[in-house]
Amino acid sequence: MDLQRVEKELKKRHSFPYKWGRKQSDDWDKKTNFIYTTYSFKKLLEQTNSLEVAVKNYALNRWYNYWSAMAIESIFTSHKHITAHKNKYNKLIDFTINDIPFDHKTSVFPKGFNKSIEYTLQHKKELITWFYENQSQQGRKHLKNRLFVVLFDKNKEHWKMKAEITFLKTNIEKYIATFSQKNLMTLDFGAGKVYSDIIWIQK
Numbered sequence: 001m002d003l004q005r006v007e008k009e010l011k012k013r014h015s016f017p018y019k020w021g022r023k024q025s026d027d028w029d030k031k032t033n034f035i036y037t038t039y040s041f042k043k044l045l046e047q048t049n050s051l052e053v054a055v056k057n058y059a060l061n062r063w064y065n066y067w068s069a070m071a072i073e074s075i076f077t078s079h080k081h082i083t084a085h086k087n088k089y090n091k092l093i094d095f096t097i098n099d100i101p102f103d104h105k106t107s108v109f110p111k112g113f114n115k116s117i118e119y120t121l122q123h124k125k126e127l128i129t130w131f132y133e134n135q136s137q138q139g140r141k142h143l144k145n146r147l148f149v150v151l152f153d154k155n156k157e158h159w160k161m162k163a164e165i166t167f168l169k170t171n172i173e174k175y176i177a178t179f180s181q182k183n184l185m186t187l188d189f190g191a192g193k194v195y196s197d198i199i200w201i202q203k
Contacts, residue, residue, distance in 0.1 A: 001074040003165050006067055010163035012041035013064045018159050019057045028058055035063035065106075068162035072106055072149060075169045079176050092144045097179055100195060103142065106149040107131065108158035117152055121200065125185045128196045132189065143189045145196060152202045161203060171201045 022028070032055065038044045044063050048056040077084040077095050085093045085101070093101040109117060113130050120127050131148055149172070151161040161168070184195045 001071060003071055003074065003169065006071045007163060007165035009039070009041050010064060010068055010071075010165070013060060014160055014163065016060060017057075018061065018064075020061055021054045021057055024062075028055070029062070031055060032059040032062050035059060035066055038063060039067075064162065068165070069104075069106055071165045072168060072172065073104060075165075075172050076104065076176070079173070081179075082176070092142055097176070098181065100145065100181060100184075102145045102147045102195075104147045104149065105131070106151065106162060108161070109150060109152040110134075117202075124198050125187070128185055128198060129187065132187070132194075132196075143191060143194060145194055147197055147199060149199045149201060152200070154203065161201065164203075167203070168201060172199060175199045 034047055038047060044060065048059045051059065073094050076082050081098060083096045085095055092103055094104050095102060112134065113120065113127060128148065132143060151158045153161055184197050187194045187196060
């Protein structure tokens with residue numbers, strides 16, 4: 001993946017308001033699945049100009065989040081100790097690190113957690129549990145191993161950091177370089193042991 005190109009295209013999204021208007025759903029996902037094969041922001045605008053505003057906003061957000069996630073997954077899987085999962089459509093596993101399977105999820109620091117960043121940095125497991133308990137009930141909902149890439153911007157524009165691919169790459173590679181299973185959080189939601197961790201990225 002050409003990460004520089006992806007970063008350039010993603011940043012074009014910043015000139016439009018970031019509004020969902022509704023929770024993500026399987027039904028609206030089907031309406032906007034063209035985002036998976038739309039590589040440029042210009043083409044995306046062409047495909048969404050005839051849509052009602054709510055659907056257009058939904059498509060812009062899905063496109064932005066999807067291609068940011070693909071870039072981040074590429075950053076992980078380009079590392080020699082990480083293996084991409086053979087089935088790219090698998091919703092439980094994106095890659096394995098030292099033979100431990102993980103799905104990865106990039107999230108902005110959540111308002112709904114109702115705790116300060118200072119508190120959260122000292123109570124990582126509490127936020128991880130919150131993420132699992134408050135994840136979308138659609139598509140990729142699961143209670144398996146997951147790495148959370150959590151973005152925090154001091155100017156409160158956390159969502160824009162999803163386009164900072166070069167900056168994210170530097171921080172993710174630092175995490176990978178010191179990865180150890182003993183540093184992972186261990187949780188149990190009633191169906192066996194789950195490994196998880198947070199990769200904090202702040203600006």
